[in-house]
Amino acid sequence: MERTLRIDPKDPRPIWRQIEEGVRNLVAARTLPAGAAIPSVRDLARELQINPATVSKAYQRLTDAGVLAVRRGDGTYVADSPPELSNNQRAARLGEAALRYAAFAATLGASREETVEGLEEAWSRLRVDETEEPGGEA
């Protein structure tokens, strides 16, 4: 997992958020399949050379959101089933992220086409499986 999880100091997002969203991406891309083991706070912190508290915070949020699950005495794992969100909640969350992306693209002076292109490219990079998520849409 460490190979694809990187912290960018110049990224305006706080480190814990970068970790959180990075893990989310990996889970979404099935690079981290359901039930897979996650590196311990200690190990991830050492590898990334960041404060374990930061990793801990990210893991805590992911656990609260249901993306990760802690098995007592055993460590942290990807949850067996991804979090269930109501359609409204999911739409709201998606909308927030989309707005951020759109604003960012606008700042760069990108056109609508370029923006959508970028989004499509990112989606394919995640290699989302053809098989559908329950309630999802290809």
Add this chain to the structure above:
Amino acid sequence: MTGFLAVLKREVVERRLLALASLVGLFPFLLPLLPGGDRAHAAEVRSVAALALAAVVGGILAFLLGGAVIGRDLAERRLGFYFARPLAGWAIWAGKLAAAFLLAVGAAALVLLPTAVVDGIGDGGLRQAWMGGAAAVLLAPLALAVLVVAADVVARMARSRSPWLVLDLAGLAAFAALVWTARRRLILAGANDIFTPGHQVPLVAVELAVAVLLPAAFLAMVAASAVAVIRARTDPRRSHRLLSITLWTILLACAVAFQAFSFWEIDATPTDLTAILETRAAPMGSWIAVSGPAAHRRGYVPRFLLDLGSGRFVRTFSFPPFPWWHSPDFSGDGRRAAWLEPQGVPGRSPFQLVTADLSRPGAPVAHRSIVFDSLPQTLVLSADGSRFAVDDRGRLMVSDLESGRLLASLPLARNSWPAPEVRFLGPGSPGFLRVFEIALREPLYGPDRAGEVAILDLDLATGRRSPEIHIPGGPAFPTWAVSPHGQRIVLRQGDGKDGPLVLFDAATGRHLADLTTPGTPAYPDFLADGRVAVVSRQPAGRDLTIFGPDGQRQRSFHFAARAVVLGGQPARDLLVVATSTANAEREDPAPWSSRLLDLATGGERALGSGLIPAAGSSAAPASAASRLFHRAGRGLVSLDPVTGRETTVLRTRG
């Protein structure tokens, strides 16, 4: 404590290779075997060599380790390691210095070990080469400790390369200057026996070093070293600053205290005397010379000229270690006193004539430009104080006091002992000097010792000498007395030390009278009015026989006593005498009791016990000095023998 021990152990273990020093301890075994070695006294050679090597090895290690153990770590910024651990500052300081000390002592012991094992520590072994006593064995480690601390202080000063070094040098100079000037002040005043009174040879430098300087310096260095480490911690410059400030504050305080002490020590006044060893009265007037030990000032025996009337005093010089030498001489009219003072260190510098004018208020003291390379034995003033006679380098010199001009001189006989008696013959100036010289004939020692008195008159105006008059004395020479004005002389003659005393006329040498006494004549004395008194011994006691100026026997008194001391004549026919049933010293009045003798009637009156006349028979008749006594427990008192009224003149401290 754990920290201290941890540091100590660590420092010692790191340098355990110093145990190789023990190899040096094998060298003493080689010495006797070398060519030129002394095989016969091999054990002694080994002991001396072992002790010497141990001292050298211990000393070198103490110096090197002391300088490095803290100093190098501080300069190379390695002390931070210790200060970043839970180690108390004192533990770091003490642990390191103690390690240096233990290593030095241990190495020295290792050097001694082979010799100690083979020859033993007793008299057949190391003991024979050890010059100190048992106590000195403790001094050796103490010396190493001093060396360790001193090396630490000096090394830190040198390594810091900070301008505080200037302060150190200034502090050292100031300390040395203060100590030296204080010591010199004491020596010049004759107070240089303050640490060990009674020493024949003043050892001031050694005494000072041991008693004052070394302990003060050692403690100051220990304190400075510790404070600098504990407070300044890892900063070399701050460490040097604290080191210097602490060290010099303490040392200079000690030096200033020593200065103050030196001023206080010689600032004794007559009221500080705890006993009066010597009193001498001016022939006229109310001045006396007194000397004695001063309260709290061990070994310092000041001497004063004291005016009985006003209490005013003048300090004169008291020559250590024999303070009763060379008391001031008074002129016959009591208006002048003269004595000798060294211009520098006594015994190593010329002596200068000093006079006091007793007739003027304040008794002003004048240092004359008359100087002698060696201390004269005789110093006599003329009756009016204008001339003085002194023996200098084998010559008797008479000079004018004001100008220093030599009036006349004559060489003294080779075997002249004791010092010649001189009398200025007046009236008229410059007048004559009558010189009484005892010349001993060979052999000088032994029961056959014989001698004679040579009397001559020296014309001070022309320098011419009159023909000598010789009066042979007996083998028990010298027992003699010269009359106050030099007109007559009493000598012991005959065989044995108990021969008769004979009175002669000094001008002509004519026999005047044999002074016969009950019992064996002991010693003669001239009374102030010209009469002669002779004390004689009997198994049952002592007798005092009074003779007239012409030698006619007048009266005899008998005392059941062992010792008799003559006092003065408070009135024409009265004489003070003190007796003691034991063989007592004059300095302590307690065993003496005084009585008043009536020379006209032969009567006696007791004056009291614990009382001894102070001024002796030279006091002028009816003078204040003739009424001066030492009273035990009180001091110098004036006792009117007629009225019995007693007033304390000089109270001695308890």
Add this chain to the structure above:
Amino acid sequence: MTVLAVEELAVRYGDRLALDDVSLAVPAGAVYALLGLNGAGKSSLVRCLLGEQRPAAGRARIFGRDPWKERASILAEVGVVPEEPDAPPAMTARQLSRFCASLYPSWDEAGLRERLERFAVPQDLPFGRLSKGQKGQVMLSLALAPSPRLLVLDDPTLGLDPLARRSVFGELIGELADRGTTVFLTTHDLAAVEGIVDRVGILKAGKLLLDEELESLKRRFRRLSFAPAGEDAGRTPGLAELAPVAVAARGWGVEAVVSGYDEERFSLLRSGRGAGAPEVTSLSLEEIFLAVVGRPGPAQGESV
């Protein structure tokens, strides 16, 4: 609970004021980095914290106590890694461990040995013969072995190669993960500590210019680049509200580092038309640091 604090700390060397009225506090479990150019006063502050120096004014407190007076008892719970490895050169790591073990209430000998083995540091070689990186590892191991509540590290990666640097911080992170030790460090290696620190203080010429959580710092500092409409770029309308720290002209326009960025103020600038095509990028800690200390100096009372 505040593990480490200084209040109005001032340190003087002769006439020079090395630290001037510096106050900061580090709570338990936090990682605090004190940054500054050489000579800014970092070492003086660390010396006051470790009881090596007495402040001219103000107070230093560790565990609420005065490190000058109670140095030995406080240091029983503090691990110190100095800038220069200063262990006695003749002692081996084993001897050093034994020496230190007797001084602390607890000592993890096994953990220390394991750590040294892990980094291939020979334990029976005199300290003076170890490489710089190995020396650093030994010092760090000695500091960690007593399981301290607080770690004070004075430029722990000075002069180390990248691998050694990683290993030092790796150990540090492990310690943080295992025991939540409070860490106070000074460093020039800003890139390496960026991920680890919670809070940052920046010293310049003895004054503490800022003392802030890293997240908040990164939130409000941005680099803007735009083409100014007017002649005086510094007076571009809307720019002042963003609290510019440095404004520099470039070939293509102007670059400004601002310390008061938020979305609203930026959109005001954008809409104000004083700045053409404004772009905004985030700054790394190093860039923030350079911008802050690169300034000639804050005006009296001004903060950054």
